[in-house]
Amino acid sequence: MAAEPTDQDEIFTDASELSENDLFKLSLELTKLPKEELDSIRKIIGVAPTEDIDISSLDPKTLNRIRMYMRHSVIRWKNLQFVVMDTPKNKSMNAYVQICKHYNVTTVCCLTRPEYSKQKFEENGIDLHVLEFQDGSSPPSVVVKQWLKLVKAEFGSKTTNEEPTSAIGVHCAAGLGRAPVLVAVALVEYGLDALKAVELIREKRRGAINQRQLHYLRKYEPDDNSCTIS
Known part of the structure; x- marks a missing residue:
């Protein structure tokens, strides 16, 4: 059973429940973002400016931060x-x-x-x-x-x-x-x-x-x- 969402978690779908298809779609959406927005996401989740964002390696809380960012x-x-x-x-x-x-x-x-x-x-x-x-x-x-x-x-x-x-x-x-x-x-x-x-x-x-x-x-x-x- 997924943990109860904290005040930093996205409230609509717990990221720990994302399927492989969901992760693939999120990765695809990231590739469509301009460089300045990708740089902003890297800064928010603590990834180095030159480092690729590997969706499959991220924990649920970090995935939620990315999903929240992409909604604005x-x-x-x-x-x-x-x-x-x-x-x-x-x-x-x-x-x-x-x-x-x-x-x-x-x-x-x-x-x-x-x-x-x-x-x-x-x-x-x-x-x-x-x-x-x-x-x-x-x-x-x-x-x-x-x-x-x-x-x-x-x-x-x-x-x-x-x-x-x-x-x-x-x-x-x-x-x-x-x-x-x-x-x-x-x-x-x-x-x-x-x-x-x-x-x-x-x-x-x-x-x-x-x-x-x-x-x-x-x-x-x-x-x-x-x-x-x-």
Whole structure:
């Protein structure tokens, strides 16, 4: 019988129960990742930068860390950087915090009703902001205003060509609708075309942004002239 999952373990399927086929699929997914993401995984699991990641030799806890890492997406444009995630659970909070610390995330926006304690975030200097709105819908104006206020506080009112040094974490339930659409809103506010913003996000997060949200973004007009491209 598999051991009870700890707070660092992935809660959906215990990695100790993965079949050979599951391990093969995970290995295949790793080969498709760009070098920078593979380097990030190596750093998180403590593997040397020049060392190959041998899935078959890893213990269940390390496999879970890899699987948790691969469930988030990093959206970068100029000096803006967002980490899009699905919702954490109490038993997976350590892994989420580790990802946040890796990208220097000090602000996390929760767009659904949180089903976890914010204690782990607080203990690691991460502020949690709940901006809940309906699943599958477009964000109401009050949420957009609160979101853009947080984005401006993190990145300033203008974009630069410098590499991002921090990021904002954002999650909804699956990380495919509400979180990506708010990231797209931020990118549009800072000067990126709406359809290009959607394309950029979908390159990193397949299946993101439904048709209703896409229609919203096509019609969206930036209402904050202080967010500009430089």
